[in-house]
Amino acid sequence: MTEEKKVLKMEDVKAMAEEKKCTVQQALSFVEIFLDGPMCGRCFPCSMGSYEARIRLKKLVSGEASEEDLAVVKMIAATMAEASMCKKGKDTAKFILDNIDSEEFTGHITGVCAPNQCAAYAKYIIVPEACTMCGDCLAACKDHAIIGEKAKPWASGIHPFEIAQKRCTQCGECLKVCPDNAVRCLSVKDFAEKETVGV
Ligand code: SF4
Ligand code: SF4
Ligand code: SF4
Known part of the structure; x- marks a missing residue:
């Protein structure tokens, strides 16, 4: 008998992401856990947006991102916040939007991870x-x-x-x-x- 995978609640996704000490890593972790669990794929802005955000956030963590990547993540999150069909997509967008303009976040495109985590x-x-x-x-x-x-x-x-x-x-x-x-x-x-x- 196969064991059914337990789908995480969004508050658990948030708590797990917040274990990271860098805000960009937090955002990436949130999106990765969301994609692996609660994301159901029923609406396009959330499903496609999360996949694309993951790609861009990975670039930010690995020092390969440009201003364009940052702008695209912001645009994706804004679209998800507006057009996602349920609160789970909107919560994911909010988690990104709450930090994306901070110095710590944007510092990653100028060669600085302020908490020295990346x-x-x-x-x-x-x-x-x-x-x-x-x-x-x-x-x-x-x-x-x-x-x-x-x-x-x-x-x-x-x-x-x-x-x-x-x-x-x-x-x-x-x-x-x-x-x-x-x-x-x-x-x-x-x-x-x-x-x-x-x-
Ligand atoms: S916003 Fe909700 S319905 Fe749409 S893909 Fe995400 S989890 Fe599914
Ligand atoms: S040898 Fe290495 S560990 Fe020892 S004082 Fe120098 S830098 Fe520090
Ligand atoms: S121990 Fe120090 S010098 Fe060696 S790989 Fe790690 S950070 Fe670099």
């Missing part, structure tokens, strides 16, 4: 002056992106650790383990500015 927008660096060459980050990095040699009591001179950006997968483990607060997480935008001025 890996595509994060760059990890080691501040040389703060690094004590303890080697904890080297041990924590599964992607072999840390370059450096642990300090030896008999060796003099400071050779701070570095992060090879091409190998870094933005997992954030080095930041968690550094005992000296030498690892920092920058937005892609701040990182580019820092590179340009050579700070």
Whole structure:
């Protein structure tokens, strides 16, 4: 006997989406859970709108979106709010519309995820002056992106650790383990500015 899939209530969809710490990820999560559950497909603005919104929101989370994608998501949500046949579609639209004009949301098209939740927008660096060459980050990095040699009591001179950006997968483990607060997480935008001025 096959077990029937329990359809989530909209308040559950909202609560699950709100577990994410970034508003764009919240919107994407809401739409994904909605599409997988309560969305019934009986009306076009909601069904097609949700599918297209999911595509555009995924682009926003993965750092591939343009202003046009943001405008399209807004247009879809406005249409869903107006023309969806039932409250479920309207609630989904409202969840998107409540956040889409916020700085945190729009920041994603300028290379910034303010709460540092979207890996595509994060760059990890080691501040040389703060690094004590303890080697904890080297041990924590599964992607072999840390370059450096642990300090030896008999060796003099400071050779701070570095992060090879091409190998870094933005997992954030080095930041968690550094005992000296030498690892920092920058937005892609701040990182580019820092590179340009050579700070
Ligand atoms: S708005 Fe309601 S009726 Fe229309 S597809 Fe969405 S869930 Fe179904
Ligand atoms: S963020 Fe992850 S992959 Fe990048 S250097 Fe740190 S531990 Fe390695
Ligand atoms: S964990 Fe911090 S202090 Fe230790 S080597 Fe890495 S960056 Fe330097």
